[in-house]
Amino acid sequence: DVKVTQSSRYLVKRTGEKVFLECVQDMDHENMFWYRQDPGLGLRLIYFSYDVKMKEKGDIPEGYSVSREKKERFSLILESASTNQTSMYLCASSLQVGSYGYTFGSGTRLTVV
Amino acid sequence: DAKTTQPPSMDCAEGRAANLPCNHSTISGNEYVYWYRQIHSQGPQYIIHGLKNNETNEMASLIITEDRKSSTLILPHATLRDTAVYYCIAENAGNNRKLIWGLGTSLAVNP
Numbered sequence: 287d288v289k290v291t292q293s294s295r296y297l298v299k300r301t302g303e304k305v306f307l308e309c310v311q312d313m314d315h316e317n318m319f320w321y322r323q324d325p326g327l328g329l330r331l332i333y334f335s336y337d338v339k340m341k342e343k344g345d346i347p348e349g350y351s352v353s354r355e356k357k358e359r360f361s362l363i364l365e366s367a368s369t370n371q372t373s374m375y376l377c378a379s380s381l382q383v384g385s386y387g388y389t390f391g392s393g394t395r396l397t398v399v
Numbered sequence: 400d401a402k403t404t405q406p407p408s409m410d411c412a413e414g415r416a417a418n419l420p421c422n423h424s425t426i427s428g429n430e431y432v433y434w435y436r437q438i439h440s441q442g443p444q445y446i447i448h449g450l451k452n453n454e455t456n457e458m459a460s461l462i463i464t465e466d467r468k469s470s471t472l473i474l475p476h477a478t479l480r481d482t483a484v485y486y487c488i489a490e491n492a493g494n495n496r497k498l499i500w501g502l503g504t505s506l507a508v509n510p
Contacts, residue, residue, distance in 0.1 A: 328500045328503070329500040377442075378442070387435075387445030387448065388435075388443070390444070391442050395440075
């Protein structure tokens with residue numbers, strides 16, 4: 287069964303910490319995405335990548351960075367965590383050509399205290 | 400990218416068909432209609448997509464009007480496990496970069 291795996295289901299971090307959220311897909315997909323989801327705001331795109339070492343800003347990139355050193359892995363980095371970054375973080379992947387839908391991970395619920 | 404409009408919530412009796420509407424009146428000719436659902440505390444799950452013709456798979460059917468300004472997702476025999484938020488999205492199939500997500504329809508399937 288094809289999968290997008292996020293390293294942690296729940297995470298609690300302190301304000302000011304550097305936080306790494308990891309995402310791995312086993313479908314050989316070119317595109318990978320990081321979203322955050324908050325009540326009443328829906329899914330908002332943070333960053334995406336359409337190739338190794340390539341990245342593009344989404345709608346809300348401030349306070350985040352990403353890394354894609356290998357095709358299967360896409361990392362989201364919170365440089366200095368703040369309480370307003372408490373959220374559900376969702377990773378997704380998709381094929382480059384044609385469209386067969388996005389596959390999402392189960393999400394990481396991050397709480398910054 | 401076309402914006403979609405969905406009712407915020409719907410109810411359906413278990414075993415009955417659930418018909419979820421979506422309005423996408425500004426959709427362009429090369430934009431597909433996608434449907435996803437999100438069960439509580441999980442990531443969204445792809446259901447189905449279509450361009451012009453009606454589509455059916457093991458999960459659902461998608462009916463797109465002839466003018467493509469609206470569509471309906473049909474779950475033919477809803478079960479309690481179909482309780483979820485359903486998202487309708489219009490997107491150019493050649494642009495796999497990102498989708499624009501609304502707030503979806505929260506479907507409650509009642510016993």
